[in-house]
Amino acid sequence: MANEGLRDNETLSSLKNESETLKCKLEEERAKLHDVEPFLSVFFFQQDGKVIVWDAFTTNKEHAVTMPCTWVMACAYAPSGCAIACGGLDNKCSVYPLTFDKNENMAAKKKSVAMHTNYLSACSFTNSDMQILTSSGDGTCALWDVESGQLLQSFHGHAADVLCLDLAPSETGNTFVSGGCDKKAMVWDLRSGQCIQSFETHDSDINSVRYYPSGDAFASASDDATCRLYDLRADREVAIYSKESIIFGASSVDFSLSGRLLFTGYNDYTINVWDVLKGTRVSILFGHENRVSTLRVSPDGTAFCSGSWDHTLRVAVGHQRTRPPAKFIFHSGPERPPQFIKSSATAIIHADSPC
Amino acid sequence: MSSKVSSSNNISQARRTVQQLRIEASIERIKVSKASADLMHYCGEHAKYDPLLMGIPASENPFKDKKPCTIL
Numbered sequence: 001m002a003n004e005g006l007r008d009n010e011t012l013s014s015l016k017n018e019s020e021t022l023k024c025k026l027e028e029e030r031a032k033l034h035d036v037e038p039f040l041s042v043f044f045f046q047q048d049g050k051v052i053v054w055d056a057f058t059t060n061k062e063h064a065v066t067m068p069c070t071w072v073m074a075c076a077y078a079p080s081g082c083a084i085a086c087g088g089l090d091n092k093c094s095v096y097p098l099t100f101d102k103n104e105n106m107a108a109k110k111k112s113v114a115m116h117t118n119y120l121s122a123c124s125f126t127n128s129d130m131q132i133l134t135s136s137g138d139g140t141c142a143l144w145d146v147e148s149g150q151l152l153q154s155f156h157g158h159a160a161d162v163l164c165l166d167l168a169p170s171e172t173g174n175t176f177v178s179g180g181c182d183k184k185a186m187v188w189d190l191r192s193g194q195c196i197q198s199f200e201t202h203d204s205d206i207n208s209v210r211y212y213p214s215g216d217a218f219a220s221a222s223d224d225a226t227c228r229l230y231d232l233r234a235d236r237e238v239a240i241y242s243k244e245s246i247i248f249g250a251s252s253v254d255f256s257l258s259g260r261l262l263f264t265g266y267n268d269y270t271i272n273v274w275d276v277l278k279g280t281r282v283s284i285l286f287g288h289e290n291r292v293s294t295l296r297v298s299p300d301g302t303a304f305c306s307g308s309w310d311h312t313l314r315v316a317v318g319h320q321r322t323r324p325p326a327k328f329i330f331h332s333g334p335e336r337p338p339q340f341i342k343s344s345a346t347a348i349i350h351a352d353s354p355c
Numbered sequence: 356m357s358s359k360v361s362s363s364n365n366i367s368q369a370r371r372t373v374q375q376l377r378i379e380a381s382i383e384r385i386k387v388s389k390a391s392a393d394l395m396h397y398c399g400e401h402a403k404y405d406p407l408l409m410g411i412p413a414s415e416n417p418f419k420d421k422k423p424c425t426i427l
Contacts, residue, residue, distance in 0.1 A: 234390035258401035
């Protein structure tokens with residue numbers, strides 16, 4: 001009666017003991033393979049919310065959609081470039097087909113796809129326009145069919161809000177990584193919903209996660225003012241990007257095309273560029289007048305774009321010098337888009353929300 | 356009654372945690388030296404195609420401010 005849920009030989013304390021033993025074993029196994037300090041010794045890189053799509057070269061607005069909900073927190077471009085997805089405090093993720101026809105009202109064609117029980121923190125199309133992956137303040141991630149709005153798979157395991165996600169590069173298979181307020185980064189199998197690996201070395205919320213271009217590792221940015229690199233095959237943290245002088249949280253992170261450089265945006269208004277392999281800071285970019293909330297490298301790797309609470313998006317490219325690393329020049333983007341910019345995808349689409 | 360429910364919740368939660376940890380403990384791992392060597396190799400292979408690393412000449416910068424054109 002009192003122990004209805006238990007099987008033979010199980011008690012609550014025996015389960016707890018086994019849990020502790022397994023945790024120790026996990027640490028031991030990881031430590032056994034820690035034969036070198038990574039890299040060092042081996043040295044020889046709205047009131048209405050609006051979603052706006054900008055042309056990065058001309059700085060002209062291409063599309064603007066007014067969202068019925070006031071806070072938009074996430075947005076994503078469909079792989080075909082023909083639709084965008086966004087959502088936020090409305091707990092939903094909606095898909096809007098993009099059209100260049102001025103007579104068409106994009107908001108009218110909206111399709112509600114995802115439904116969570118708390119805010120939508122991030123969304124991403126998988127490798128087609130047909131499926132969307134979402135993460136939410138309700139602590140779960142979910143995979144949805146765009147056409148029917150049906151839930152295909154849900155991912156449970158985070159103990160608190162999930163703030164970010166990133167899909168593995170398509171060549172490496174069907175997994176994605178998520179980061180949350182429980183300080184954990186978790187790697188999931190898309191098909192089974194199973195958590196394959198988890199990493200808990202940050203001291204605070206993980207705001208952003210991004211896969212290394214080869215798919216064998218990922219980086220995370222956290223409120224603990226550090227960014228870290230986790231190798232998936234070694235199953236551990238292999239590098240930490242921090243300085244004593246950096247005390248403000250990191251909000252966003254992305255790799256350059258080769259994975260040698262890591263671009264990170266911070267709440268102290270700066271962007272730091274790190275050499276991924278050496279663990280040292282290569283460059284620091286000033287220019288934003290408020291926190292940098294989001295950062296993305298363009299798909300062809302020629303530039304990166306940062307968005308900030310100072311209401312601007314800025315694009316930076318590397319300038320040639322006699323030897324690497326390149327120097328970065330900020331090009332001021334569109335002036336004064338009305339509000340707080342939360343997330344940006346490939347060809348600079350961003351979501352406005354009232355401050 | 357409520358203590359029965361919460362104790363069975365604790366049990367099922369503990370069981371789930373143990374199951375998850377068993378899965379995580381059983382995965383195949385490689386040495387850090389091998390993992391970092393592979394990451395370095397990837398960087399080396401792709402470095403020359405990385406415009407943000409190598410930089411682009413000012414003349415090819417697609418974002419530079421466009422000067423107005425005077426037609427005589």
